[in-house]
Amino acid sequence: MTNSVVDAPPAKVPAELTPPPGRWHRVRPWLPLVALVVFAVLPYSTAHLPGFFEGPLNSPGTLQLLAICLVFGGLAAGYDLLFGRTGMLSFGHALYFAAGVYGVDILVTRAGLPLWSAALLTVTGGATLAALLGAVALRTAGIAFAMVTLAFAQVGAILVARDFGGLTGGEEGLPLDVSGLPAALVGVTNTVNLYWLALAYLTLVVFVVHRVSGSPTGRVLAGLRDDERRIGVLGLDPYRFKLVAFTLSGTLAATGGVIYCLLVGGASPHITSSELTLSLLVMVVLGGPGTRWGPVLGGMLYMYLDHRLTAFGSSSAVDALPSVLSRPLSQPLFVLGTVFILAVYFFPGGLAGLADRLGPLRRLLPRRP
Amino acid sequence: MTVEPVLTVEDLSVRIAGLHILQGVSFTVAPTGVTVLLGRNGVGKTTTLRAVLGLTPTQGEVRGTVRMGARSLVDQPTHRLVRDGLGYVPEDRCVFAGLTVTENLRLAERRGSVPAYDRVYELFPELDRRGRQRAGSLSGGQQQMLAIGRVLLNDNRLLLVDEPTKGLAPKVVTEVAEVLERVAAAVPVLLVEQNLAVVRRLATDAVVLAAGRVAWTGPARDLLLETALTKSLLGVGSVEVHS
Amino acid sequence: MGTIVLLTLTGLGLAALYFLVASGLALVFGLADVLNFAHGLFLGVGAYATWWAAGNLPGAGPDGLGFVLAAAFGVVAGAVVAMLVELVMIRPLYSRTIEQVLVTVGLSLAGVALLQATWGADPRPFPRPEWTRGVTEILGAKVPNSGLLLILAAVVVLGGLLAFLRWTRYGLIIRAGVENREMVTALGIDVRKAFTLVFAIGGAAAALAGALGGIYFGSVSPGQGGSLLIFAFIVVVIGGMGSVVGAAYAAVAVGLLQQFVNYYGTSGAGDICVVALLAVVLLLRPQGIAGKVATA
16 A cells, blocks of 8 residues: 655756757857858859859859758748747648749839839738738648648649739749849849848848747747647637747748749749648758758758759769669659658658767767867 | 456556656556546546557657556557457547447457357347437437447456546436446456546445556555545545445 | 530539549548648559550550550559558558658659659640540530549449448448547557558549549649649548548539639639638638537
């Protein structure tokens, strides 16, 4: 017979509050800043990286590829605010990105607005759209939410493809009318400015996501991801917090769309497809959902591979393989889809998780004095 | 008096979404009679039954040992445990509302064993009469009879019964208690129950949980004699002890 | 009058296509909680396997019984691929819903790319048996036979599915599992066997949609499944996420609405009306037309 009084469970100290000593941890907080500086001065380099890029680093082609990678790094980080940090599986994120791209394109090209007011209007419009559609979609949860967001995004794709009112240019897309734009953003020689703009966008997104997830709101969002009922028990309304996250994430995507439109000089209907949302999901999962740098790395790496694998697929090394291998390998999506599936099974934490797994290994290595 | 227990739970811990729901629970279930699992709401009684059955949600984490006789039950799929003779009557009955009464029973049939429809219909003639009715349209008491009936279709070594009288009218509670008394004459039962009148009538042994740990174990008689202890362990919210 | 009959029947033909895709999705979702993005791939596999068999399989051909054999080959291929997907990729992630969705997403990307790598991105002309090229006059409307074939196939599949669910042991397990999967295992039943079965059934139905859709559209292309899939998802949500009958009703509603609005309104307006219908259904009745029966 046991008649003992029950003790309270010992409080668990979170791992992050017990900093392991070491040089690495003193350097680590500064790494993002170092990376930012490296990326900022990168256009001054004429280095050739054969195999990685076609031309020297400061050539317009390379800068544009890098800038696209930066935009998608930011886009993935914004999407992770939904998926990794709040646990909402949205299949319609392409809609808000496309709203940014087409919004600014239409306002500049069709309505002749100056860029800054067009951009401001577009971002405001993207935020409103996300808030309205989010308010409806969030009446459902889980898988139903995924399907509903997918359906909403499909409307966007149809609107663009069918070219209602002759605004979007339909299947052909809508090239951006550059005549009214600031001269510094136009022309091949000015790609570097667009590159810096993309870098600024990425920095903004990382900053916003970081601030939000560190705030009380961010802790509620993390709580929603782990167990929604607990948040309900605390007397907080999950719906409102989710809507805030959804709107913020949509706004960031629309902003990215504006930059992307300037970068590639127009809009084409493929950015409205559900495939883009699926790619975002792949980026986040490959990078590591819910981590600070995982989605950014995932997004950049994905876009880089997506571009480079096309070149890789038509390279002589692949062509020399038997056709059973060379044909699938020439499809970037085949390679990325397969890598993605393997990542889901074997690296659930993505690239960021990989670093943690290698941590113990690194500690085993002899330290240099 | 040392009898081999039918079920041994040792140091069972369950963590779900970071919450420690059970923290090192140990008890045994005697091979005869009814062992009652008691405690206030939310102390982990249902979690204990579900952990024994391997029904803890995937994000949950279970540690400890559970043995039926000499066999370990941990890491076995639920359907295999049930086939090995662990019958489960869940909280809220969980009959299949869209299926007819007959279909609910047919679902419990197993290849290689003859279903004991005589036993079930003898205990619950109502189920025979209402065979074509959808289970969702049955009354709470009838649903409970169906939930118990489908378990009795096969032979069991132990029944896990979770709050069978919850939300039932007093007259029906008595009926359910009668049925359980007859069932327990043949099979040992691990029962979660809040109604002290039912506990008083059925229980041979008692295990009291508090805050995820075992606070008291022993013969049920001893527990019920000590009114003060009962009150402090089970809470003021419990049903008053009549009779 | 003739126009209305024609629109109704072509709308029903579209509904039939949606139903063939959605019925499997609904069963897989209802039982296993898997939102299967790879379902469009099963359709593609069925279409390409039928197309390949019509040209290469001995005994099969582009017409008559030969085509029936080719389509049967396509359906079996779809079922086998679906079964393998469940066994190899979905089962190890049992009840980890999000990971399962992610894997099907990856599979849909890689699978479509693989089809594209093998047979090219451009549409290939699909064999069209003689009878399906003709029209049948019904109440003054000349209705394409390929549409009627789709309707017939959908009705047969619906009847077959309902009979299977109603009268067989596995049908009973599936109906119970859609309501409460956990309780099915707690009765000593290995519910995962039923998962494999619903994947195979869904894969077969989607492959049939691929073969008959190939006739209907006259061509086959790698991305065909993907665009149908989104409307099939909508049908599943409106129909109640796990109900075959609900999916049938929703498919008819969606197909007719789309066809009529696209004809009388501007092209594309019908597609948007369908999404509006989805939004309305969700606001008024979040569980869909025939939502899961709530257990007390």
